[in-house]
Amino acid sequence: MQQAIKQLHRAWDGFQKVGHGFPRFKKFGQFKSLLFPQFKQNPVQGVHIALPKLGPIPINTGNRPIPSGFVVKQVRIINKADIWYANVNIQCDVSVPNPMPHGHPIGVDVGLSKFLATSDGVLVKSPKFFKVMQSKLKLLQRRLSRKKKRSKNYEKQRIKVARIHHTIDNARKDFHFKQSHALCDAGDMVFMEDLDYRILAKGMLGKQMLAEGFGQFRAITKYVCWKRGKFFGKVNARGTSQECPECGATVKKDLSVRVHHCQECGFLADRDVASGQVIRNRGIESINTAGHVGIQNAYADGLPGTEISQSRSKSKNRKGATRKFLK
Template sequence: MGHGFPRFKKFGQFKSLLFPQFKQSPVAGNHITLPKLGLIPINLHRPIPSGFVVKQVRVINKADRWYASINIQCDVNVPNPMPHGHPIGVDVGLEKFLATSDGIFVKPPKFFKVMQSKLKLLQRRLSRKKKRSKNYEKQRLLVARVHHRIDNTRKDFHFKQAHVLCDAGDMVFMEDLDYRTQAIGMLGKQMLDAGFGQFRTITKYVCWKRGKFFAEVSARGTSQECPDCGAEVKKDLSVRVHNCSSCGYRTNRDVASGQVIRNRGIALISTAGHVGIESACADGLPGIGETQSRQVSKPRKGKTKKSRK
């Protein structure tokens, strides 16, 4: 048996190149100096802040575009945000991309579905080209550009929605679902198009960057529980209105799920070891005023924009 090296590297297999260390900063103005490549002009996204040093640079090829990912380091200790202020529960879904506990809805953008007809045409043309020919490579790049555009628009949408959530509240709670298993079913294309896992990761990063508290709660039975009294309210997916027979609380199904997620998040941070918060209701947290019911806080007006139904 062989040792497995040298590893065979076929054309197109590797799309990145790592430069692991630098004696001095390789970025100077709008140019970057890389070993064996020399001075390369770049479109600098933002300047490197003072006090940071460049540790490594990874050059990445996406479609026919080249990107340089610069990792910087600074010896500082950044504390994690602590629970404070207005809580928001976020429920994601296919009918509405997200619904918050404050009653805000966001319509799903469906990036892949919008570009699907164009992508279908380009892929049909690609299938008729002779493989490894110049025309095949040109057509392959056209298909790759469309996929790259879909990926960029989806990620841009996720970042914007994460910032909107941080503007609307100080604590953001989401479900701890494994979206990879849901992407296997009959609605897999729609699940992958929405990118809920990427959205949750981006929201967590944006909350940390802006000093907002983020946490994940149990997703079991969030749509079958009343957010006002905690009673179990059985309903299938065709029922889009939550109507509790025990306390009479009535609201949209997705909003009720967001309020249950919010209540579970508040109960999670109210346990021992979380800055001494003892109240399990949203109204017991600092920065919360009067509420409409025991566990339903007033929504913040003017912070988020309702989408057209």
């Protein structure tokens, strides 16, 4: 109830000050979440969560209790495809510094022919989750279009379509997280192109761009790098596929040419791998690693609640100076 009043005030301020439209009532099916902004005590009690006005509700915590030293700030209940989720936000008063540039750099080039190609020569094909489920989704959507809206059969069929989309979304997000951790396993610095994928999604290949979710993958990679103490950076994307990573010469080629062959220095490589190497070189140029002696990474060791978590990245004492890269 507090959140509903807050949303009403925010909508009214947006109407008067920002220039948004007049506040409207939510239509049927548009209110898919509710927020509980504060709690006197920890609402998660074993396999139940205690919510105001609702009481204890059984949940599947996945054997992840609230860590000691953390406080539950708010809980948002979300309905996705007729499945209810509880998003619990916890807080701990600690300061975690951002990772500094160090170690082995990796340039990542994403595309439609191959999901990603790294500067180390790793090529990953896209599973194409949407394309695999497209025929089944097409059939369910055709059946939905023949139902009378707001009827019980319409709602049953709508949930079937929503669950297909939910399955595709979960599979794609799981794939993005696994690839992000694989990049962090391979290097200490990850560089990607600074592209606006919303503009690319409006082109001729917009459907394929949206199905791959490159914007989500970049955001997840940035989060995983911060979590594991790896440095993440974005570089200028202009002309990365038209530049030679060895000599810097311009090598013009269209999309049909999948091999990079420089006439100046004779460098021969896969087009996407060469683009990843150009991204890596631009990332190295954009940072200044001179003067960084030794490595200091921020890990979760010693923070409250880490005694029950299994971290993929263990803190290690690194000796020696940071590598110096020559152009």
